[in-house]
């Protein structure tokens with residue numbers, strides 16, 4: 001990623017157990033709210049959430065963050081949201097947006 005000019009600024013994660021019922025476990029939006037608190041200039045509408053679970057996509061949708069589900073489903077059944085089976089497909093989706 002560094003070769004592409006992408007720098008990882010910070011890593012957010014949920015350190016809690018399901019039984020703790022925290023607000024940062026996806027699909028709850030707490031992690032995105034924390035990002036917004038720490039980085040108020042981040043424009044969610046211009047951001048992209050890439051996730052490997054429907055919980056990731058649901059969290060992104062709850063704060064209007066565009067998203068792509070990276071999955072390995074065998075079937076080609078249509079999914080009700082943007083999705084890809086590889087990073088190459090994600091790159092195609094992103095570059096065809098413009």
Ligand SMILES: [Zn+2]
Nearest residue numbers: 014016022024
């Ligand atoms: Zn948590």
